[in-house]
Amino acid sequence: MPQHRIGSHTLIFPTRPRILSGAAVVGPKEGRGPLSQAFDLILEDALWGQKSYEQAERAIFQEACQRCLKKAGVATERVQALLGGDLLNQIMAASLAARELSIPFFGLYGACSTMAESLILGSILVDGGYAAPVLCAAGSHYCTAERQYRFPLEYGNQRTPAAQWTVTGAGACLLSGEGKGLACAAMATVGQVVDMGVRDANNMGAAMAPAAADTLAHHFLDTGRTPQDYDRVITGDLGRVGSDILHELLEEKGFALPEGGYMDCGLSIFDAQEDIHAGGSGCGCSATVLNAMILPRLHSGEWKRVLFMATGALLSPTTSQQGETIPGVAHAIVLEGGK
Amino acid sequence: MPQHRIGSHTLIFPTRPRILSGAAVVGPKEGRGPLSQAFDLILEDALWGQKSYEQAERAIFQEACQRCLKKAGVATERVQALLGGDLLNQIMAASLAARELSIPFFGLYGACSTMAESLILGSILVDGGYAAPVLCAAGSHYCTAERQYRFPLEYGNQRTPAAQWTVTGAGACLLSGEGKGLACAAMATVGQVVDMGVRDANNMGAAMAPAAADTLAHHFLDTGRTPQDYDRVITGDLGRVGSDILHELLEEKGFALPEGGYMDCGLSIFDAQEDIHAGGSGCGCSATVLNAMILPRLHSGEWKRVLFMATGALLSPTTSQQGETIPGVAHAIVLEGGK
Numbered sequence: 001m002p003q004h005r006i007g008s009h010t011l012i013f014p015t016r017p018r019i020l021s022g023a024a025v026v027g028p029k030e031g032r033g034p035l036s037q038a039f040d041l042i043l044e045d046a047l048w049g050q051k052s053y054e055q056a057e058r059a060i061f062q063e064a065c066q067r068c069l070k071k072a073g074v075a076t077e078r079v080q081a082l083l084g085g086d087l088l089n090q091i092m093a094a095s096l097a098a099r100e101l102s103i104p105f106f107g108l109y110g111a112c113s114t115m116a117e118s119l120i121l122g123s124i125l126v127d128g129g130y131a132a133p134v135l136c137a138a139g140s141h142y143c144t145a146e147r148q149y150r151f152p153l154e155y156g157n158q159r160t161p162a163a164q165w166t167v168t169g170a171g172a173c174l175l176s177g178e179g180k181g182l183a184c185a186a187m188a189t190v191g192q193v194v195d196m197g198v199r200d201a202n203n204m205g206a207a208m209a210p211a212a213a214d215t216l217a218h219h220f221l222d223t224g225r226t227p228q229d230y231d232r233v234i235t236g237d238l239g240r241v242g243s244d245i246l247h248e249l250l251e252e253k254g255f256a257l258p259e260g261g262y263m264d265c266g267l268s269i270f271d272a273q274e275d276i277h278a279g280g281s282g283c284g285c286s287a288t289v290l291n292a293m294i295l296p297r298l299h300s301g302e303w304k305r306v307l308f309m310a311t312g313a314l315l316s317p318t319t320s321q322q323g324e325t326i327p328g329v330a331h332a333i334v335l336e337g338g339k
Numbered sequence: 340m341p342q343h344r345i346g347s348h349t350l351i352f353p354t355r356p357r358i359l360s361g362a363a364v365v366g367p368k369e370g371r372g373p374l375s376q377a378f379d380l381i382l383e384d385a386l387w388g389q390k391s392y393e394q395a396e397r398a399i400f401q402e403a404c405q406r407c408l409k410k411a412g413v414a415t416e417r418v419q420a421l422l423g424g425d426l427l428n429q430i431m432a433a434s435l436a437a438r439e440l441s442i443p444f445f446g447l448y449g450a451c452s453t454m455a456e457s458l459i460l461g462s463i464l465v466d467g468g469y470a471a472p473v474l475c476a477a478g479s480h481y482c483t484a485e486r487q488y489r490f491p492l493e494y495g496n497q498r499t500p501a502a503q504w505t506v507t508g509a510g511a512c513l514l515s516g517e518g519k520g521l522a523c524a525a526m527a528t529v530g531q532v533v534d535m536g537v538r539d540a541n542n543m544g545a546a547m548a549p550a551a552a553d554t555l556a557h558h559f560l561d562t563g564r565t566p567q568d569y570d571r572v573i574t575g576d577l578g579r580v581g582s583d584i585l586h587e588l589l590e591e592k593g594f595a596l597p598e599g600g601y602m603d604c605g606l607s608i609f610d611a612q613e614d615i616h617a618g619g620s621g622c623g624c625s626a627t628v629l630n631a632m633i634l635p636r637l638h639s640g641e642w643k644r645v646l647f648m649a650t651g652a653l654l655s656p657t658t659s660q661q662g663e664t665i666p667g668v669a670h671a672i673v674l675e676g677g678k
Contacts, residue, residue, distance in 0.1 A: 002516065003468040005419070009443050011469040052661045080344070081529060089428040090655040091448050092663075095532060099666045104348050104529035106456060107653075107668070109430050109448040117445060121460060128467030129342040130350040131529075148657075177341065190420060190443035190470075193434060314446075316429040318487075322391045324431075327438045329446070 004127075007222025009215070010189045016336070017126035018181025020133065020174045021072035022291035025064045027142070027168030030280075030288065033271045038292035039169075040067050046143055046168055054088060055096075057141035057170075061086060062097035064170035064287075065137050072133070072174045079103045079174075080131035083118040086283050087111065087140045087166070089148065094137070103135065111312030112208070112237050113191070114138040115171060115287040116331035119308075122175045123185040123333070132177045138310075139170025140282030149317060150201060162203040164239045164281035167269060171287030173295075183298040186305075188333040189222060191215040193314065195327040201315055204281055204326075205242025205266075208311040211328030212238060213249035215309060219332050220255050227257045231303040234294060236286035236310035236330075237266035239279025265289035286310040298337045305336045343466075346561025348554070349528045355675070356465035357520025359472065359513045360411035361630035364403045366481070366507030369619075369627065372609045377631035378508075379406050385482055385507055393427060394435075396480035396509075400425065401436035403509035403626075404476050411472075411513045418442045418513075419470035422457040425622050426450065426479045426505070428487065433476070442474065450651030451547070451576050452530070453477040454510060454626040455670035458647075461514045462524040462672070471516045477649075478509025479621030488656060489540060501542040503578045503620035506608060510626030512634075522637040525644075527672040528561060530554035532653065534666040540654055543620055543665075544581025544605075547650040550667030551577060552588035554648060558671050559594050566596045570642035573633060575625035575649035575669075576605035578618030604628035625649040637676045644675045 004012045023040045031042030041063065050056040061084070069076055082101060085108040086093040098105040110117040118136035125131040143153055145166040151157045175185070194211040212235055220226060227233050238246055243264050250257060265286045266279035290308060297303045309332035320326065343351045362379045370381030380402065389395040400423070408415055421440060424447040425432040437444040449456040457475035464470040482492055484505040490496045514524070533550040551574055559565060566572050577585055582603050589596055604625045605618035629647060636642045648671035659665065 002419070002465070002471045005469060008419070052658075054658055054661065055663075080341070080347070085448065088655070089657060090450065090653055092653070092655040092658050095653040095655075095666055095668075096658070096663070098668075099532040099534050102531050104531050105668060106460065106529065107448045109424065109446045111429065121445065124463060124467060124469055126341070128463060128469070130344060130463055130467070132341045190445065192441050192443050193438040195438050314429055314431070314434040316427070316431040316434075318428060319391075319393055319431050319435070322393065324394075324435070327434055329434075329437075329444060 009218040010187055010222035012187045013123050013127040013185050015127050015177055016184040016186055017123045017175045017177060018179055019183045020176050020179050020181050021068050022173045022295045023064050023067035023071060024171045024288035024291035025060050025169055026288050029274060030167055030169050030269055033269050035292045053141055053143035057093040057144050058096040061093045061139040061170045062100055064172040065101060065135055068172035068174050074133055076101055079133055079135050081125055081134040083108060083122050084137035085109050085114040087145050093139055110329060111314050112281060112283050113310040113312030113329050113331050114283045116310035116333055119333050120188040120331055126175050126177050134175050135172055137172035138283040138287040140166050140284035142166045142168045145282060149315060159277055160202040161277055162241045163277045164204055164279050165276035166282035167280045167284040169284035169288040171291040182295045183335045186334040186336050189215055189219040191330040193327045193329050195325050197325045199325050201320060204313040205239040205278055206245055207313040207326040208328040209238055209242040209245035212246050212311045212330040215330040215332050217253045217255060227255060227261055230305055230307045232306045233257055233262050234306055234308050235264045237281040238264050238311055239266045241278045298335055301337055308333050308335050348557040349526055349561035351526045352462050352466040352524050354466045354516055355523040355525055356462045356514045356516060357518055358522045359515050359518050359520050360407050361512045361634045362403050362406035362410060363510045363627035363630035364399050364508055365627050368613060369506055369508050369608055374631045392480055392482040396432040396483050397435040400432045400478040400509045401439055403511040404440060404474055407511040407513050413472055415440055418472055418474050420464055420473040422447055422461050423476035424448050424453040426484050432478055449668060450653050451620060451622050452649040452651030452668050452670050453622045455649035455672055458672050459527040459670055465514045465516050473514050474511055476511035477622040477626040479505050479623035481505045481507045484621060488654060498616055499541040500616055501580045502616045503543055503618050504615035505621035506619045506623040508623035508627040510630040521634045522674045525673040525675050528554055528558040530669040532666045532668050534664050536664045538664050540659060543652040544578040544617055545584055546652040546665040547667040548577055548581040548584035551585050551650045551669040554669040554671050556592045556594060566594060566600055569644055569646045571645045572596055572601050573645055573647050574603045576620040577603050577650055578605045580617045637674055640676055647672050647674050
């Protein structure tokens with residue numbers, strides 16, 4: 001067994017990499033939500049002066065990275081690695097932003113689990129002494145995701161009750177081995193791909209919930225901890241449908257989540273009046289809520305320790321049209337109050 | 340400066356993670372090439388009994404992983420992480436294979452640079468003591484790539500002289516901190532995204548060459564080494580056009596590659612009679628040549644030390660149609676003879 005590992009899925013960061021700064025940039029709909037005051041920038045419109053929504057998504061990703069660096073007072077040239085991704089084919093928002101930033105780049109694809117995947121690999125780079133500081137980032141855009149995964153907006157299709165609303169936004173965190181941080185990363189549980197046979201591209205929550213339950217169960221078994229050891233167990237974007245399924249699956253596994261000890265980023269970002277159906281989703285959902293809500297509460301001491309788990313539905317229009325089901329994956333990282 | 344790092348882009352693996360085993364599975368056209376005898380499996384046809392080329396790509400990826408594990412005598416349940424990706428949207432070949440294998444999964448997207456990206460992150464996991472053994476894998480399929488990036492095969496479009504032929508194949512390596520290996524990983528140089536303005540989706544070599552030159556120059560500057568320190572400097576899939584550009588760019592930077600000290604996987608995999616134009620390409624190109632040719636020569640002692648650099652063109656049909664240029668990225672890893 002490697003020395004920085006416990007159990008089958010969990011690894012430990014002995015030096016506890018710090019999150020020096022975080023930034024969240026969101027679209028107008030997200031900006032009208034309950035976290036309105038906590039975002040670093042709220043766009044006036046979803047195109048943000050760009051010629052296409054894809055370019056807007058790139059610009060938002062880049063802006064989150066640059067604001068994150070500015071808040072930490074770190075020059076772009078000093079950053080030794082950028083780890084990130086998004087929902088566009090070929091992760092073009094992240095790839096094009098990486099081109100503009102000129103930072104050594106690890107492109108990741110974990111669908112909506114990307115923010116946690118980037119934080120885990122970034123923490124490994126810092127903790128192992130391979131790179132620091134490193135930027136971890138993820139983003140998504142409602143208009144590009146709808147076109148790519150479902151229908152172009154112009155088609156005006158009716159959304160089902162289980163549908164979620166892809167967040168237009170991006171979040172970025174700067175990790176370092178030294179300095180005063182908002183929070184630090186203590187350990188992480190890497191998820192495996194789980195598929196319970198969901199085929200409905202309008203029900204991402206149900207597709208992701210089994211993977212979320214699997215990763216959480218592995219985390220608790222590996223560490224000997226229980227949900228009560230965390231101020232919050234936080235999922236990325238299960239939404240109303242997925243969260244309910246997660247609770248059921250976890251109860252079956254003997255790890256019932258306590259009342260008030262659970263939150264879902266997808267149920268925290270939008271105003272209930274916004275007609276978003278089952279909740280928010282997209283890489284940008286957990287990435288922006290992490291930076292606008294979770295890190296500030298860890299920094300203030302309101303929360304001492306949380307389990308942040310971003311959840312991804314590995315939905316492909318191509319394989320779905322060929323009859324494939326939608327696999328899910330979820331990665332979890334333990335974040336503790338900074339010092 | 341973190342302790343396992345030299346210069347701006349290079350990191351060091353003090354424990355020298357071993358590549359315990361490697362496997363390469365390829366299609367019939369690749370199987371007729373000069374490496375014919377060295378592949379673990381040559382498919383009789385490109386569909387390989389599956390209902391779609393996408394499912395064939397998944398099956399090939401999975402087969403390479405399973406053969407790699409079998410050669411090392413390691414049970415799938417013992418593998419602590421799978422790192423990999425492919426060219427399909429949402430990296431579905433890797434994602435679906437990961438579902439079948441049930442190994443904690445880090446999904447990567449680096450276009451054709453993915454094999455090196457997975458080896459670098461896999462070496463970090465092993466060297467840092469976070470996971471071992473770990474599987475690193477990448478694959479591609481000619482029929483899915485043509486449909487997704489250019490035209491469906493049925494369209495029968497004429498290929499330009501600069502066009503390359505996407506390899507149908509997958510390669511996998513098993514990394515560990517102990518045991519007798521075919522080769523070991525000593526250090527790596529992580530590339531940044533470079534874009535010199537190429538717009539031609541039929542000239543991937545030209546799009547990737549500037550990134551390749553950039554990463555190589557960073558490697559030599561960071562380490563103080565020269566091309567002469569390697570038995571071979573090996574690029575992934577620059578092909579004829581990209582290789583020529585690389586030589587020119589490197590000469591300008593003062594790092595001319597010596598005669599006989601350079602090879603490109605894309606120029607090594609196909610028979611010259613196969614009408615492949617500028618060479619092979621795809622994630623599967625460098626992944627299969629690594630396992631069929633490079634690792635055996637390191638193991639036999641014919642080569643003592645090589646610089647293996649997989650090269651990726653971050654081509655998106657969507658952003659290309661919107662007028663974007665094609666960014667490139669290249670990641671390099673130093674592989675030395677095993678013991």
